[in-house]
Amino acid sequence: MLDLFIWIVAGLLAAQLLILFCLIFWKARAIGYENKVNESLNSLKPQYIEYIKGERPSEPSLPKSKSMQVMVMERMLDEFYSGNYGDLEERKLNQLAEKYLAAHYRRTLKKGGWAERINALYFIEDFYLLSLREDAYHHFLKLKRQDEEFRQCLRVCASLQEERILPVIVEKEGLSTGFIKELLFRLNEILMWKILEKIENKDDIAENVVFAFITFNGEQKNEPFFSFVEKKIYDERKEVRLKAMNSLCNYGKVSDPLILDPFFASEYWEERMYAAKLAGACYLPQYTQTLLELLSDAVWWVRFAAAENIKNFPDGEALLRQVALWDEDAYSRDIAKHMLTRRGGITA
Amino acid sequence: MNGAFFTTVIEFISWAIIFYMIAAGAIYVMLFLIASPRIRKEKKLSRNEQIEELSINKDTYPISILVPAYNEEAGVVSTVRSLLSLNYPQYEVIVVNDGSTDRTSEKVISQFQMEPIELAIRTYFKTGEITRAYRSALHPELFLIEKKNGGKADALNAGINFSRYPYFSAIDGDSILEEDALLKTMKPIIDSAGRVTATGGTVRIANGCKINKGVIERVALPRKPLEIMQIIEYFRAFLIGRLGFSRVNILLIISGAFGVFEKSRVIKVGGYKTDTVGEDMELIVRLHRSIKDEKSKQRIEYIQDPVCWTEAPSTIASLRAQRIRWQRGLAETLWTHRKMLFNPKYRGIGLFSFPYYLFVELLSAVFEVLGYFIIIGGLAFSFINPDIALVMFLVMVLYGSLLSSLAVLLEEWTYHKYPTVGSIVVLYLYALTETFWYRILMNFWRVKGLFYAFKKKSVWGNMERKGVFSED
Known part of the structure; x- marks a missing residue:
């Protein structure tokens, strides 16, 4: 029995050590490859920017290895499309993508693994590879599960x-x-x-x-x-x-502010709330009095919308201050006070 | 006669412990096997491409980020700064100072130019009295509320009351999020059109990393063995355990350090429970319970990629306090919801998760400590066959060290966040030492925590902050 356990532990340890050595080997190789890609990128990027801007007559030469070409071009174009490089002509970027990446993505859609296919679909869309429209649609027809691949494939088809x-x-x-x-x-x-x-x-x-x-x-x-x-x-x-x-x-x-009238008195609080929001969004100060009345609505969200939109009108803040100080209704005072002091959230 | 009987009993217990540990180890391997197909499938997926759309999409639900803080003066500014630079279309950050006795509030107020505001809060839950609220003049989306001390759960409930968005995220005051972490955590919720009601991301240890202005600039290992061992422990918990549970929708824990929740469902179940120290797990159990009671198809998911970096205890005293607190929390939650144990109504949760957390997570420490006594006492006083003692020791190595080293390999195979070859070797070698010191410490503290569970007292714990985020 003891021997069996010794063998199990020793065997597992040996297997793990083997895996560890493999991982170390792969990691060292991956770091080396990554460094090469980065070196190529650093030297090629300025040359390609010049080429795309028409300041350089011939196209810079990419590394000889096909996989390295794809990797370097994919990363470079991804950066260029991100918009951080100003006015690079999209037509030329697209030509480069078609030349170096389209065939690779077509192959990936046919033979790649799940994650690789999705990555390919992301880039087909990012680089607007029109030549792959038919491939993307046929790939979509083959998909059975409504997962990320299904969604991204539909996005690509829509984009194209x-x-x-x-x-x-x-x-x-x-x-x-x-x-x-x-x-x-x-x-x-x-x-x-x-x-x-x-x-x-x-x-x-x-x-x-x-x-x-x-x-x-x-x-x-x-x-x-x-x-x-x-x-x-x-x-x-x-x-x-x-x-x-x-x-x-x-x-x-x-088209006509009068269409709002029935909604202020709707039996549904959501409609009263949206009516208040619309009065503000369409800048209809003629509804100020109606909104003041909604400050004492039974539903918090309606009161909040009314207060928020009164504030958009001329003298809105002054009106809310008056309500906060003098209104007989406690709900109205509370929401007016809240609106005058609290603002939250950002829209990027 | 008595001596022989005693030996037989001890041998019986020894074999029971050996089989228990083999079974527990087998469960880990099973969880790993459940998790690995998905890890393998998604390994090469470009995570950044995946969220590009979400960062500009108007349908990305706005979210309130709650930061409960009690005596977090060392790290709170960095935490807030990291939150303010998140890549997310619409959000607010609410720091809830739960009656800190240090300068937590002062630091936030001075750093972000907080100005007092009036309070008009919707009260979903009764909480400790809120004394003041502030809004930042620099960042209109940043709020600070001060309340009387009531514990972390109470602070989170106060934050929910104050929040305005339909989803909220709970982040510890000593943690920082990676720039895209929130988007990645929200993705399953958005993709499922609300079918996913809560998500949790991976928590990693920031000790040793280079951090500048709330951003992790370089991932590196800390020097202290205690901190390194916690890194390995987190790998084991997150990479092997949680993903496996999440795959079959029986996940019982979303770390208190980083989770996203649908506010309406949390409100429906009554918010965080304030009289337990394991409020994070307790809430998840209640959410599951309510989902199952309603026969809803909603899910709770763990996502491996989004990362929250947190400061791990770096001293024996603070680590002990943390582990005792965790064990108490686990015990309290299992006790509170004991009716779910082996209850077929709750399917996988009642029939697998609950027994797992009871017998493996809660009671394994008891079995292991018993094993230590049998090995040492048995060999010293010769009341146990040395072969059995050695087998038990080997099983402990298997269950402790070899599973943890497997987690290190798994991390390297999947996310390889540590950039140098040396880091893997160091982590692997440390993992092999786990059984011989770290696990022994943990097990004694966990047993202590079990005893403490009977003496209920809601505290935040006394973790000393070295302030790994405060160098900026």
Whole structure:
């Protein structure tokens, strides 16, 4: 028995030591490789910047090893696309990506591991490799699980304006509102109109798609779709109305302020809150008195929205100060005081 | 006759301990096997590319970062500074000074030009009285609230009351986050459209690292063996244990040093429990309980990559205090929720996690200490067959040193955060020594903690801060 345990412990220790030596060897090799890549990058970057800017006639020569070429070019272009190098011409960056990386990514999509395929998809999108549009779409058709690869592949297709994914956006179950918005963000106006057409002509469309379309257009202040969004504040579904009101806040306008009137007295506190927000966002000081009345609303969020938006109006702070000092209602005094002193959160 | 009976009993206990430790070791290996496919799958994934989108996306939920601080004058400024430079679209930082007796508040106030503000707080939970609140004139997203001392859980509850965003993150006052850590921790929540309700990241030890203005500039090993051993211990806990549990949605711990929570669910379960020292684990257990009670499909996840760097105790006294506190916390949580143990209603949590935490995490120290006495006493007084004593010793080496050295190899295979070849060798060799000194210390303290669990008293502990973040 003792011998068996001695052998087990000794065997495991020996196996670990072997693994340790392998890891040390790999690490030393990886550090060496990394140093080489960095050296190449440091010497090639200024030369390539000159070349891209047209200040150098011929293209600098990359290391001979294919894998090193891909690594150096991928990192260099990633840095160039990050925008830290000023006005580098995107067309030339794209040409370099097509020349050195497209074939590599095509191979990776076919034969690479899960993580490598996703990395390839990230870069196909970052470098806008149009030549891989068909490959990306066919790769998408092969995916069965809705994981990161599925999402990134859809993003790539959307970025490359692949029309065949529109039915997926509109009909696929389980896509979140946020993710659909990410896809809409990538589509051009022509494809956006096609999405709207599908929304308007299909009865059983997923609510997430409607939410995403309304919200996204508000956030982007997309004028062509303003009237569609505004129309949605009369939708029979409460959630759709709320999304439309929120979106109008982002537009910062309504075609006629009178459309807000019924919402100030809505039975739903969310609608009262959004009405208050819209009055502020659209800068409608004629509603100051209405907002003052909402300071004593039963719901904290409505009071908060009313106070926050009164502050946006001329003399808003003075009005809130008066309320904080003299109002008979304790809720109103409290929220006015709070609004005058507390501001939180940043939007980067 | 009596002597022979005594020897038989001791031998029986010895074999029980040997089998127990083999079983516990096997569970670790099983957890490793559960975790490793995912680690292997994601090993080459570009983490930065993955979060590029989130950092500009308007759907990245805004988040309130709560920093409970009690006598954290040495590290709080660096912690806040690191939080203010996070890559995240919309967030606020709320430092909750829980009645510190040192200059925690003064340091924050002077460093960030804090100005007094009026208090209008939504009260989800009753907490110790809040005496003052401040907002920074330099960073409008930074708040400091001062309250009467009530313990870490009470401070966190006060922070939740004050916070305004739908998610909150709890960060210890002696920790710093990597720039993208919050985005990476939020990613599963965003990707799952809220299906994930809480996430925790990896905690690593900052002792020995070069830190400048709240940012880790160079990762390096500390000099003190005690600190090095804690690094190895954290590898073992995070890389082997938590990922395995998370994979099957039975994770019971999100470190108090770094976790993200859906505020509405935490409010629903009543916030942090103030009469335990293990408030972080206790909250997770209650969240699981409420998820299971509601038959909800929500999950709690651990993500390996986002890293929070924390200051580890560097003295025997402070490490002892910390471990006694952890063990008490674990015991209290398991006792509070003892009805979940072996309860099929709670599925994996009741049938696997709870028994694991009870028999492996809580009671292993008792078995191991008993083993020490049997080995030493048995050999000294010859009441045990030396072969059995040696087998037990070898099993201890297997369970302690070899599992920890495996964790070191796993770290190098996956994240290799330590940049030099020398670091791996040092970590590996230290891991091999674990059974012979570090584990013995830990086990005695953990047994002590178990005894202390009967004497309930809510304290923050007396960790001495060397202030590894304060050199800037």
